[in-house]
Amino acid sequence: MSEEEKRMLQQQLWNIANTLRGKMGADEFRDYILGFIFYKYLSEKMEIYANSLEDGLEYATVDDNTEEGLAIVEAVAEEAVAALGYTLKPSELFSNVAKRGNANEEGASSFILGDLETTLNNIEKSTMGTESQDDFDDLFSDMDLTSNKLGKTEKQKNELIAKVLGHLAKINFNLSDKKADVLGDAYEYLIGQFASGAGKKAGEFYTPQTVSTILAKLVTRDNGHAKGYLKSVYDPACGSGSLLLRVAKEVKEVAHFYGQELNRTTYNLARMNMILHDVNYKQFDIRQEDTLEHPQHGMDARFEAIVANPPFSSHWSANPLHMSDDRFSQYGKLAPKTKADFAFVQHMVHHLADNGTLAVVMPHGVLFRGAAEGHIRRYLIEERNLIDAVIGLPSNVFYGTSIPTCILVLKKCRTSPKDILFIDASAHFEKGKNQNNLRQEDVDKLITAYDKREFDDKYSYVASLEEVAENDYNLNIPRYVDTFEEEEPVNLDAIATQLQQLEQDMKGTDTTIADFCGQLGIKAPF
Structure with a gap:
């Protein structure tokens, strides 16, 4: 599929999404359209797999109300649950439900809401007691087919849903082409579109693609070259999972994806996103809980790559009991209750493998704030020597906030243990109508500077640990990268x-x- 065809597909899906918009907010109609696209994906994946089990089998045409058809369905189900993690009957396939919803024998619409709700529940039920149960549990819980926002009457709701399914049924997701992640790219596009219209809520589930690319490249570098393979990648505030998936684009293979997300709806979105990108249920482990208060992946877990864009300066308990937690105990102080930024850093450092790299987006305050944060920052540098680079980003590049941000890169085994690299990329961007954008050339310049690790006037600077100590472990970028532009003399x-x-x-x-x-x-x- 050409790039133009991909763009056309993305626009088609966005147009269909707007069919649902009505009185809903961006986050509400997002849940419906992404849920329906996911259901169509599962159906087509199921159909392709079932047809591959037996020559000449057309699974969608099998009548599962007959004894012969039921025997086929049961045989296929056992294989499908093991391979795909779920199963669907022929009558439950998206194409057949959409067909029933748009025309019966008399040419009028049939009532499908009940069938659709049963089908979505059956997908989850088919995983019960299997390895994939946690990955499908309550996956469609945000799709309320009884909501009055879909219509005042059951007839109106049914007509709207049937119309949306009918439009989606006409689109070819091209799932048989293993190399072209057409649907995955389209899904990412939609998530980005929803984020741009979701205001402050957008930051909860989506990191702008160019920032994701920078983070992904930073954690997959090995002495100036991209790694070919990652044993594991982890995001403790994974949102929609897009950042984890972006890391996979930078290497040939990621063996396993790990993530944790507090928001239930976003957690569902992350699991859907994984499956839609053809990540097998055995390869990802996404959990739902508060990462700082209730980490879900075990205190002994270590990850080769860690990426994150945690909520900026969020609140957490800062409970004194955390001082006996291995993640925080060695520092002597906890991050402030009203600013959990360093708590996230400490959590990630604990879970970082000895050969791993951590890249996290933070507000600039973590670079210079004093008190407990200053103490933690000093410990990370003076006692652990973990901070490898500090990178300043332009303001207004994130959804929901215009503040300038930075990226901290941390490693346990640094190739340059006697210094810290500072990069000021804050002036390198393209101004947008509502949001500033990092161009490909800006991303390339930043990664090249990270690889070269050398002085570049008004852009990068390598500070010795002694110089950082002289600055009282203040990492504010202007202390190291001089961006002052001398004005031309005035001819009076x-x-x-x-x-x-x-x-x-x-x-x-x-x-x-x-x-x-x-x-x-x-x-x-x-």
Whole structure:
């Protein structure tokens, strides 16, 4: 599929999404359209798999109400649950439900809401007691087919849903092409579109693609070259999972994806996103809980790559009991209750493998704030020597906030243990209507500077640990990267001559105006 065809598909899906919009907010109709797309994906994946089990089998045409059809369905189900993690009957396939919803024998719409709700529940039920149960549990819980926002009457709701399913049924997701992640790209596009219209809520589930790319490249670098393979990648505030999936695009293979997300709806979105990108249920482990208060992946878990865009300066308990937690105990102090930024950093450092790299987006305050944060920052540098690079990003590149941000890169085994690299990329961007954008050239420049690790006037600087200590472990980027632009000297004689000329011009204009006023018989305004 060409890039133009991909763009057309993305636009088609966005147009269908807007069919549902009505009185809903961006986050509400997002849940419906992404849920329906996911259901269509599962159906087509199921159909392709079932047809591959037996030559000549057309699974969608099998009548599961007959004894013979039921035998086929049961045989296929056992294989499908093991391979795909779920199963669907032929009558439950998206194409058949959409067909029933848009025309029966008389050409009128059939009532499908009940069938659709049962089908979505059956997908989850088919996983019960299996390895994939946690990955499908309550996956469609945000799709309320009884909501009055879909219509005042059951008939109106049914007509709207049938219409949406009918539009989606006409789109070919091209799932048979293993190399082209057409649907995955389209899904990412939709998530981005919803984020751009979701205001402050957008930051809860989506990191702008260019920022994701930078983070992904940073954690997959190995002495200036991209790694080919990652054993594991982890995001403790994974949102929609897009950042985890972006890391996978930078390497040939990621063996396992791990993530945790507090928001239930976003957690569902992350699991759907994984499956839609053809990540097998055995390869990902996404959990739902508060990462700082209730980490879900075990204290002994270690990950080769860690990426994150946690909520900026969020609140957490800062409970003194955390001082006995291995993640925080060695630092001597906890992050402030009203600013959990360093708590996230400490959590990630604990779970970082010895050969791993951590890249996290933070507000600039973590670079210079004092008190407990200053103490933790000093410990990370002086005692652990973990901070490898500090990178300043442009302001207004994130959804829901215009503040400038930075990226901290941390490693346990650093190749440059005697210094810290500072990069100021804050002036390198393209100004957008609502949001600033990092261009490909900006991303390339940043990654090249990270790889080269050398002085570049007004852009990058390598500070020795001694210099950082002299600055009292303050990492504020302007202390290290001088971006001051000297203004051109002012020629006062030329300015005086210009002012004299303006004075003469004004006198001439006043004379002309007075002449016009005299001809009109009115009083001059001066």
